[in-house]
Amino acid sequence: xxxxxxxxxxxxxxxxxxxxxxxxxxxxxxxxxxxxxxxxxxxxxxxxxxxxxxxxxxxxxxxxxxxxxxxxxxxxxxxxxxxxxxxxxxxxxxxxxxxxxxxxxxxxxxxxxxxxxxxxxxxxxxxxxxxxxxxxxxxxxxxxxxxxxxxxxxxxxxxxxxxxxxxxxxxxxxxxxxxxxxxxxxxxxxxxxxxxxxxxxxxxxxxxxxxxxxxxxxxxxxxxxxxxxxxxxxxxxxxxxxxxxxxxxxxxxxxxxxxxxxxxxxxxxxxxxxxxxxxxxxxxxxxxxxxxxxxxxxxxxxxxxxxxxxxxxxxxxxxxxxxxxxxxxxxxxxxxxxxxxxxxxxxxxxxxxxxxxxxxxxxxxxxxxxxxxxxxxxxxxxxxxxxxxxxxxxxxxxxxxxxxxxxxxxxxxxxxxxxxxxxxxxxxxxxxxxxxxxxxxxxxxxxxxxxxxxxxxxxxxxxxxxxxxxxxxxxxxxxxxxxxxxxxxxxxx
Numbered sequence: 001x002x003x004x005x006x007x008x009x010x011x012x013x014x015x016x017x018x019x020x021x022x023x024x025x026x027x028x029x030x031x032x033x034x035x036x037x038x039x040x041x042x043x044x045x046x047x048x049x050x051x052x053x054x055x056x057x058x059x060x061x062x063x064x065x066x067x068x069x070x071x072x073x074x075x076x077x078x079x080x081x082x083x084x085x086x087x088x089x090x091x092x093x094x095x096x097x098x099x100x101x102x103x104x105x106x107x108x109x110x111x112x113x114x115x116x117x118x119x120x121x122x123x124x125x126x127x128x129x130x131x132x133x134x135x136x137x138x139x140x141x142x143x144x145x146x147x148x149x150x151x152x153x154x155x156x157x158x159x160x161x162x163x164x165x166x167x168x169x170x171x172x173x174x175x176x177x178x179x180x181x182x183x184x185x186x187x188x189x190x191x192x193x194x195x196x197x198x199x200x201x202x203x204x205x206x207x208x209x210x211x212x213x214x215x216x217x218x219x220x221x222x223x224x225x226x227x228x229x230x231x232x233x234x235x236x237x238x239x240x241x242x243x244x245x246x247x248x249x250x251x252x253x254x255x256x257x258x259x260x261x262x263x264x265x266x267x268x269x270x271x272x273x274x275x276x277x278x279x280x281x282x283x284x285x286x287x288x289x290x291x292x293x294x295x296x297x298x299x300x301x302x303x304x305x306x307x308x309x310x311x312x313x314x315x316x317x318x319x320x321x322x323x324x325x326x327x328x329x330x331x332x333x334x335x336x337x338x339x340x341x342x343x344x345x346x347x348x349x350x351x352x353x354x355x356x357x358x359x360x361x362x363x364x365x366x367x368x369x370x371x372x373x374x375x376x377x378x379x380x381x382x383x384x385x386x387x388x389x390x391x392x393x394x395x396x397x398x399x400x401x402x403x404x405x406x407x408x409x410x411x412x413x414x415x416x417x418x419x420x421x422x423x424x425x426x427x428x429x430x431x432x433x434x435x436x437x438x439x440x441x442x443x444x445x446x447x448x449x450x451x452x453x454x455x456x457x458x459x460x461x462x463x464x465x466x467x468x469x470x471x472x473x474x475x476x477x478x479x480x481x482x483x484x485x486x487x488x489x490x491x492x493x
Contacts, residue, residue, distance in 0.1 A: 047108075047113070058115060061115075061119060062118055062122050063440070064437060065126070066122040066123070067126065067436055067437035069126030071430055071431075071434045071437060073127040073430075074134075074427075074429055077131055078283075078422045078426020078427060079422075079423055079426070081134045081135050081426070082421075082422040085203070086135050086138060087197065087198060087201045088198075089135055090131060090132065090135040090136065090139075090194075090201065091194050091195075091197050091198040091201075093128055093130075093132055093194075094131075094132070094194030094197060096128035097129045097132070097187075098190035098194060099191065100121055100124050100128060100187075101125060101186055101187035102183060102187030102191075103121050103187075104118065104125070104183045104187075105182065105183030105187065106184065107121075109180050134422035134425040137153075137401070137402060137406060138406075138421040139201070139203055140153060141406035141409065142205070143204070143205065148348055149344075149407070150343070150345065150346075150348040150403040151341070151344045151348050153344060153402035154342070154343060154398060154402070154403070157398045157401070157402050158336075158337040158340060158341065161334070164330070165334075168326065170185060170189075171183075171186065278420040278423055279423075280423065282420075283420060286408055288354075288408055289424060289427060289428065291471065292400050292468075292469075293428045294468040295357065295361075295466075296397065296400045296401065296428055296432035296435070296465075297432055297434055298435055298464045299357075299396050299397045299400065299461075299465045300432035300436045300439070301438055301439035301458075302439065302458050303393050303439075304435070304436040304437075304440060305443045305454070305458060306393060307332070308439070308440040309440065309443050309447070309454070310386075311325045314328055314329055314382065317375055317451070318375070318378075328379075329386070331387055332386050332387075332394075334390065335388060335389065335390020335391040335394065336390040336391065336393070336394030336398070338387075338390075338391050339390060339391030339393070340402075344398075344399060344402075346359075347399060352476045352477075353403065354472035354473045357399055357400060357404075358473045360392050360395040360396050361392075361465050362466060364392035365459045365466075367388055367392050368393075368459050369459060371385040371386075371388075372451065397432070400432075401425075401432065405428050405429070406421065406425075408424045408428075409421030409423075409424040439461070443457070
């Protein structure tokens, strides 16, 4: 679709079109391909003020306004979310996100042509959307222990790719007739889900009074908020192996049969000043946070460059029309679903998060090179490489933003403090969002010199992502019995 929109505008105003940024190609950001597709009866290029020769720069400004606000706001969001109830914080964010998404679409119905209106709406929308990721990762971590966290979060994280696909389809339904509805309808859906979240979200097993009788001679272990007391006379379990410190009363981390109810009791964790929410600098001092954050910066740079520029690349290389190119590019998301699940399964089995990410990053770089060559051979080759590239590029990205963030938020250095998950998740994803903003920009600057150079840039970014994990990978391989992130230790009472 964006290929058609760009050609449409170029035919009217630009004899030699140049690709100045992701605004000329993205299917992910509706602000590009929705506004430019407005009725041709007014202008050849669409909706004022985006109907001028500098439409690419204006639409690019909307993208970067959103991405930069999201990256900056993420650092603050985690700190705030750590100090507020997750259910209220997440509900507020979803309602606000829906409102400002719909507000953007109202510009169509109220005939608003002010650039400032759309830029400010994007900035505020980017800020309020930062409430989501730290909150949901924290909530999910409360329910699942480390044993199968990679698999469970890998399956759960597939919602991002599904959302990308559904968002494109929902927005595209009205793009040719009434682009305002392409924002209002998704905004209404997000707001409705916010109400569902408020009514039904259960933040932690303790919220449904998961407990049983108190044993007489307990032994204590901690998992963040709750303490689990296990009777010493549980000899059968001790013979089979040590008790998982992250044992939870509803969902066990190792997937084995739970202990008899008379042996477990869940008690409220300490909520004293000694367990106050962690500071920003305190979260940075957790071993592994900085390395994974910088790794995600480059991994997300690659992922978002694909998401923004893929339709235009397919249009140019496979000579498909814009609509078919947009539909074909969703296969990258399909590959991402399988990649995220595969990364979770492997990291759970090996108990080596950094090594799993490193292996996929190592394979991704040559795959990108092959993609740039093979995709010119025909549609079948493009489909195969889209699925494979999506899996290898999105796998490390999905693992770091979910299971790794949850593991680091319960690191042994926190000494049982549960008020770190949101902050750690926000730092990691916020740093990654910087790469999300830089990738499409760099691709826009490099693409006029040839698509091969864009792929070289992506391969270099993959290599940088791998480089930041070298120390953690070496640590994992040199200590086969230990993972990168160790859970909070037992604490005697």
